[in-house]
Amino acid sequence: MNLTSLLKNAVCKGWTRFTRRWFLACLVLANAAIGVPAIGMECNGKSDALGVGRVIAVDPIEHSRVGTMQYPETLPLADHEIVITFDDGPSPRYTGRILVILAAECVKATFFMVGEMAKTFPAEARRVKAEGHTVGTHSFQHPFTFGRMSELQAGAEIDRGIDAVAAALGSPDEVAPFFRVPGFLTSNATEAALASRKLMTWSADFPADDWKGISSAEIVKRAISRIEAKGRGILVLHDIHEQTVEALPNILSELKQRGYKIVQVVPASATVAKTQTTPEEWRLPHQHAQEAEQDSGQKALVPSAAQIDQSKVPASKASESQATVKKMAAPSLSGIGAGKLALGKGSGGRPRRFVSNRFGRRRHRQHGCLICARCRTAICSDRPNHQGRNP
Numbered sequence: 001m002n003l004t005s006l007l008k009n010a011v012c013k014g015w016t017r018f019t020r021r022w023f024l025a026c027l028v029l030a031n032a033a034i035g036v037p038a039i040g041m042e043c044n045g046k047s048d049a050l051g052v053g054r055v056i057a058v059d060p061i062e063h064s065r066v067g068t069m070q071y072p073e074t075l076p077l078a079d080h081e082i083v084i085t086f087d088d089g090p091s092p093r094y095t096g097r098i099l100v101i102l103a104a105e106c107v108k109a110t111f112f113m114v115g116e117m118a119k120t121f122p123a124e125a126r127r128v129k130a131e132g133h134t135v136g137t138h139s140f141q142h143p144f145t146f147g148r149m150s151e152l153q154a155g156a157e158i159d160r161g162i163d164a165v166a167a168a169l170g171s172p173d174e175v176a177p178f179f180r181v182p183g184f185l186t187s188n189a190t191e192a193a194l195a196s197r198k199l200m201t202w203s204a205d206f207p208a209d210d211w212k213g214i215s216s217a218e219i220v221k222r223a224i225s226r227i228e229a230k231g232r233g234i235l236v237l238h239d240i241h242e243q244t245v246e247a248l249p250n251i252l253s254e255l256k257q258r259g260y261k262i263v264q265v266v267p268a269s270a271t272v273a274k275t276q277t278t279p280e281e282w283r284l285p286h287q288h289a290q291e292a293e294q295d296s297g298q299k300a301l302v303p304s305a306a307q308i309d310q311s312k313v314p315a316s317k318a319s320e321s322q323a324t325v326k327k328m329a330a331p332s333l334s335g336i337g338a339g340k341l342a343l344g345k346g347s348g349g350r351p352r353r354f355v356s357n358r359f360g361r362r363r364h365r366q367h368g369c370l371i372c373a374r375c376r377t378a379i380c381s382d383r384p385n386h387q388g389r390n391p
């Protein structure tokens, strides 16, 4: 057992009979006291498990949008620190198997659950939480139309998803105020709805394209190569695909071999103090250099969370906006019983193209975002580091 494990045990011993929130507070305090991540971890008798290097507590109001695929900021991670996330479950066919794989390495992740899935499969939702993972939400029906919803409509879909996941888990306290927009297809109205609810919107730093029907080997290859390119950040996976289940052990193994550490993220609260960070830690290192070179005429396309409440889409542009975004609409959640979602694919499993690839991206002025021509992702930053993929 290494120093981190010993300290965690010492600090936490006797506390686990209290609520899970206290337990998380305990973990955060233990990590803060140590100040350095673990190197290898004892896990179920295995001395070199990947484990959780550290737990960080974040304040969703201070940093309301993370993930450099869309936003300027990401989570305050050190080099070679990774946060693993799973979207679209819980699924009776895949989520349990993913939990077993994570447990074998004592890794904790964040699950962005779809409300309708949690309502249909509450036992799977409760198991995710019971095994110590963080649970955020991903709307109720997983519509791909957040980009053209009014703030009221977006808010209703967000609330319904949170309520369904909270009901499945037994309490709203079990649900982190973390939200991921389906397909990353956000808009100012959706961002306003999220901000008014004090939710932290999670984009990602690298996808693994596991929703595209590619092989598990290709998922591993894409995940690792993109992680290596950025060195830290949020990985987005989906607990509704066979290939993801097959890829996960190799992704964890590769991360371990390459010296990466897993970070679990929990919300700061009255009982969990936020992890102290500097503003620079919320940006990828190369972003600092980019921003220094940034043209003074360029500004972020999406206002800050504090500004969003005042932003209005001109009525004259609304219809044009809707006509554009109509092309982005994809089937909503279906086939739940099969534990599989149709995630915005065109025929043959290929992502739909809806604008000319001539310029790669189309400026989507009404929503203050860029829409990627290849994957339809709304990129809400002038420094998106976008890789042209849409989960």
Ligand SMILES: [Zn+2]
Pocket (backbone or CB within 6 Å): 087, 088, 138, 142, 182, 183, 391
């Ligand atoms: Zn999704």
